[in-house]
Amino acid sequence: MQNPSSSGISVPTQSSAAEILARTPLFCDLPIDDRQRLAQGCRLESYDKGNILFHKGDPCHGFHLVIEGQIKLAFVSASGHQKVVEIIPPGKSFGEAVMFMQKPYILMAQALTDCQLLFITKDVILQEIRKDSDFCMRLIGGLSMRLHQLIKDLEIYSLCSGRERIVGYLLGEMADDEGNPPSGRVEVCLPTHKATIASRLNLTQEHFSRILHELADDGLIKVEGRRIIIPDVANLHSSLCLP
Numbered sequence: 001m002q003n004p005s006s007s008g009i010s011v012p013t014q015s016s017a018a019e020i021l022a023r024t025p026l027f028c029d030l031p032i033d034d035r036q037r038l039a040q041g042c043r044l045e046s047y048d049k050g051n052i053l054f055h056k057g058d059p060c061h062g063f064h065l066v067i068e069g070q071i072k073l074a075f076v077s078a079s080g081h082q083k084v085v086e087i088i089p090p091g092k093s094f095g096e097a098v099m100f101m102q103k104p105y106i107l108m109a110q111a112l113t114d115c116q117l118l119f120i121t122k123d124v125i126l127q128e129i130r131k132d133s134d135f136c137m138r139l140i141g142g143l144s145m146r147l148h149q150l151i152k153d154l155e156i157y158s159l160c161s162g163r164e165r166i167v168g169y170l171l172g173e174m175a176d177d178e179g180n181p182p183s184g185r186v187e188v189c190l191p192t193h194k195a196t197i198a199s200r201l202n203l204t205q206e207h208f209s210r211i212l213h214e215l216a217d218d219g220l221i222k223v224e225g226r227r228i229i230i231p232d233v234a235n236l237h238s239s240l241c242l243p
Contacts, residue, residue, distance in 0.1 A: 030135065
């Protein structure tokens with residue numbers, strides 16, 4: 001973890017931590033008493049943009065919930081090259097699987113923006129699992145969804161062209177909570193640098209930029225820096241057969 005000058009750790013009040021848990025999908029349906037017990041094993045962590053939360057090989061003592069900002073999970077080669085595995089937005093958690101495996105982290109985590117996180121300790125999670133089988137099933141369900149998404153990503157990387165990956169990403173960025181894209185004209189602001197998104201899609205930055213220009217030449221999008229304008233979402237969606 002980064003040194004104290006570049007990150008901050010504090011113990012939230014039980015009520016404030018319980019309120020944060022109540023706003024997240026993983027914990028929102030839990031009874032109030034259960035959330036208050038979990039809150040006793042939480043701490044707030046703040047990171048500046050670019051700070052490292054943990055490196056590959058660091059011990060794992062719990063998992064994180066993103067309150068504000070975005071976190072990048074990536075593999076790093078000996079030469080320093082990164083392969084982005086996932087970009088974690090607000091309301092999502094990460095680190096649960098490693099926590100249950102009782103193994104060190106297998107990748108690194110870095111703040112893409114200034115971030116505020118809630119860290120939930122392994123001890124309080126295990127204690128709650130022993131008390132409540134429904135809570136255990138909820139965690140299993142969350143891990144299963146994460147595994148399903150990783151398999152879906154593998155399918156996309158293996159079977160879809162770079163153009164299909166980028167169109168699918170843009171449609172996903174503008175989709176609602178149920179995964180349905182809007183209609184008509186939409187503007188999308190890329191949440192981070194194009195190089196990071198390209199790595200997430202298993203593309204080079206050059207390939208990513210070239211496809212954006214091709215889509216622009218076809219009249220399907222307009223590119224203004226990190227701002228992407230889609231004149232007609234239906235046209236963009238119908239331009240490809242996405243899985």
